Amino acid sequence: MRYLFTYHLYWFFIGLILIEFIFIRRSRNYHYSWKESLASLGVAIGHSVTSAIFKSVHAGILFWVWNHRLFTLPLNTGWNFLLLFVSIEFCYYWYHRATHRVRWLWATHAVHHSAEHLNLSAAYRLGWTGWLSGNILFFIPLIWLGFHPLSVLTGLSLNLLYQFWIHTELIPKLGPLEWFLNTPSHHRVHHASNQEYIDRNYGGVLIVFDRWFGTFAEEQSHNPPVYGLTQPIRSYNPVVIALSEWSRLFNDLRTARTWEQRFKVAFYPPDWRPGQSCPDPYLHRAACGSTKCTHPVEGRS
Incomplete structure (x- = not known):
């Protein structure tokens, strides 16, 4: 682009x-x-x-x-x-x-x-x-x-x-x-x-x-940003960096047990795992009235 x-x-x-x-x-x-x-x-x-x-x-x-x-x-x-x-x-x-x-x-x-x-x-x-x-x-x-x-x-x-x-x-x-x-x-x-x-x-x-x-958040001085992925790649190899998440994705597709799970692995949020029913934390908050999700909130896997 x-x-x-x-x-x-x-x-x-x-x-x-x-x-x-x-x-x-x-x-x-x-x-x-x-x-x-x-x-x-x-x-x-x-x-x-x-x-x-x-x-x-x-x-x-x-x-x-x-x-x-x-x-x-x-x-x-x-x-x-x-x-x-x-x-x-x-x-x-x-x-x-x-x-x-x-x-x-x-x-x-x-x-x-x-x-x-x-x-x-x-x-x-x-x-x-x-x-x-x-x-x-x-x-x-x-x-x-x-x-x-x-x-x-x-x-x-x-x-x-x-x-x-x-x-x-x-x-x-x-x-x-x-x-x-x-x-x-x-x-x-x-x-x-x-x-x-x-x-x-x-x-x-x-x-x-x-x-x-509803996706805005302000930088807070008492909570300085920590950068990177929640599961760091830990490599300086450009090829590893470029393909690491694809490797994780295809590994999860390979181990999924049903076609429904494979679909969710590919098209649900990155932190979705079998057994989770709520793919979007914003929808979850609207549905249950809670400000916290019952599973990891977002997608930096």
Whole structure:
């Protein structure tokens, strides 16, 4: 899902990563792991290769939908630009939430959450199998309704570019901006494995949909974020990082006893196990009136 990046942007980002590294080395409050950053670089290279290989497949699907669109929404007015921006943000919110709540999607997205230190280099620790999990499908409705595929892909690329700078511990809370923007503070919560923070703050540029749909959590000074997966991968090998969750998923599919269990292993939340009846903690709270689930709440397996 990277369609705007050029070599110049890569060098710009590398420069920012080095500047952040210098600040972290001068501070005694943060730790920087070069091994983890180099592993993230290896994962990013693999992501670039797989994205390039399957880019034509995605393009074919998107332009087929475009040829069967309901309307045409040209970007010839400010209102249409605003509509595209909000629509992409809305679709991104639900795409991102689904990648945490559906294990088939989580197998790709878990790669991004495997870093145990939050810094700018972690922004491009991205999975290699988005083409397999079908992440582009979440944005097809925008094309079907009339936005050109290149407009959607460009807007989505800009959305992801925005998210680069929020992968850091160096920037504190930003006052009134915290109410509507996705800030470094909000994204630290998203990357945390603390039970109170898991599966929160899914927004890309905005945080408003999290506030509206009940998935918002604020960073608390008395509860600093702890990053990484609840079951750490414990490897700096990019191939292991990229495929670890897929290995766990297929192992659970192999040991499942019924086809119903196999379906739930693949499409229920990542922490679902046989004998659990409640796949979504938000639905559970609504049904039983409790603020606590009777099984592990979220999906950082």
